Amino acid sequence: MSQIDLNSTFGALYIGGTIGAILFGLSNVQAFLYFQSRKGSGFTFYKLAVSWLWLLDVLHVCLVNHLIYYYLITNYANPPALLEMVWSFKALIIVDVFIVYSVHSLYIQRIWIISKGRTRILPVFMTVIIVLASGKCIGFVLAWAVFKSHLFSDLSKIRWSIYLSLSAMTLIDFLIASSLCYLLISSRTGFTKTDITLRTLVRDIINTGCLTSMCSMACIITDAAMPNNFVFLGIEFLLSKLYVNSYMALLNARHYLGSDGSPHSSQNRPPHVYRPDVQVNISHELQDRSPRTSKMDRFQMSDTALEHPTYYSPAVTGYAHSTAVVV
Known part of the structure; x- marks a missing residue:
C-alpha cells in the first residue's frame, strides 16, 4: 500500500488546532481581565x-484535540480509519454553530441598546436576518448535511452547504459592522475628544469585521481551490476563536480607550468603582446638564449600566478593539 501524504490533510488540521489553542489562551486572558475588573459588580x-462563550470555547478545544488524537495517535498506521468521520468532528460543527450564533445574537443586543430612543427599523431588520440566516443557513442546514455524512469524501457532496454557511456568516458580519458604524457616526456630540473616540471605534469596528469576514472567505477560497485537502478545515478551526475573542475584547475595550481615543494607562487611572448610579470622570464643562451633556454621557458609563434601560454605554461599539487582541 502506498504511503498516504498527511501534510495537507491531517497536518493542516494539526496546524489549525495549534494556532487555535493559542487563540484559546488569549480568550482565557480576556475572560480573566473581564471578571477581575468587574469582581465588585455582582x-x-x-x-x-x-462564561457561556468561554465554556463553548473550552468544549471546542477539547473536541479539536480529540479529533487530532484519534486520527494521528489512536489510529496511527491505520489508513482505513482516516477515511471516516469521527463523532468529535460532527460535534465540532455543532459547537461552531452555537459560538457564531451566540456572538451574533450578543452583537444584536448591542445594536438594540445603541438604537434606544431612535428608529426600531434597523434592530428589527438585523434581528430577522440573524434568526433566519444564522438559525437556518449556518445551523440547521450545515448540521443536517454533516450528520448525514460518514466519510470525508462525502464533504464534496455537501460543499454547497459549506459555501452557504460561510457566505451567510460573512454577510452578517458585514451588516453588523455597518449597522454599528452608522449608529456610532450618528451619535457624534460635537465635543472634539468624544468625536475622536468615535472615529477610533468606527475604524476598529471595520477592521475587526473584516478580520472575521476574511477568515470566512479564506475558508471558501481554499475549499474551492483545494477540494482534496483539509486546509479549509484548519482555517475554520480559527473562526470560532476569532468570534469569541472579538466579543470579549468588546467588553474590555472601555478599559483601554481614553476619551481622546488613545489607550489608557493602568498606572494613571484611579480605581474604578462599578456603580450604575454613579458616573465618573465627567469634565467641568459637562456639569450644566445641557442637552449636549446627556448625549455625551452615553459614552461615560460602564457596561454594567446597560442593564438599566435609561442609560447608554460606550461598550456598545460592536467589534471594538478586538483586532489588537486577536492578531
Missing part, C-alpha cells in the same frame, strides 16, 4: 455571556 448578564 452577577450580570455580561458575566453570564462571557
Whole structure:
C-alpha cells in the first residue's frame, strides 16, 4: 500500500488546532481581565455571556484535540480509519454553530441598546436576518448535511452547504459592522475628544469585521481551490476563536480607550468603582446638564449600566478593539 501524504490533510488540521489553542489562551486572558475588573459588580448578564462563550470555547478545544488524537495517535498506521468521520468532528460543527450564533445574537443586543430612543427599523431588520440566516443557513442546514455524512469524501457532496454557511456568516458580519458604524457616526456630540473616540471605534469596528469576514472567505477560497485537502478545515478551526475573542475584547475595550481615543494607562487611572448610579470622570464643562451633556454621557458609563434601560454605554461599539487582541 502506498504511503498516504498527511501534510495537507491531517497536518493542516494539526496546524489549525495549534494556532487555535493559542487563540484559546488569549480568550482565557480576556475572560480573566473581564471578571477581575468587574469582581465588585455582582452577577450580570455580561458575566453570564462571557462564561457561556468561554465554556463553548473550552468544549471546542477539547473536541479539536480529540479529533487530532484519534486520527494521528489512536489510529496511527491505520489508513482505513482516516477515511471516516469521527463523532468529535460532527460535534465540532455543532459547537461552531452555537459560538457564531451566540456572538451574533450578543452583537444584536448591542445594536438594540445603541438604537434606544431612535428608529426600531434597523434592530428589527438585523434581528430577522440573524434568526433566519444564522438559525437556518449556518445551523440547521450545515448540521443536517454533516450528520448525514460518514466519510470525508462525502464533504464534496455537501460543499454547497459549506459555501452557504460561510457566505451567510460573512454577510452578517458585514451588516453588523455597518449597522454599528452608522449608529456610532450618528451619535457624534460635537465635543472634539468624544468625536475622536468615535472615529477610533468606527475604524476598529471595520477592521475587526473584516478580520472575521476574511477568515470566512479564506475558508471558501481554499475549499474551492483545494477540494482534496483539509486546509479549509484548519482555517475554520480559527473562526470560532476569532468570534469569541472579538466579543470579549468588546467588553474590555472601555478599559483601554481614553476619551481622546488613545489607550489608557493602568498606572494613571484611579480605581474604578462599578456603580450604575454613579458616573465618573465627567469634565467641568459637562456639569450644566445641557442637552449636549446627556448625549455625551452615553459614552461615560460602564457596561454594567446597560442593564438599566435609561442609560447608554460606550461598550456598545460592536467589534471594538478586538483586532489588537486577536492578531
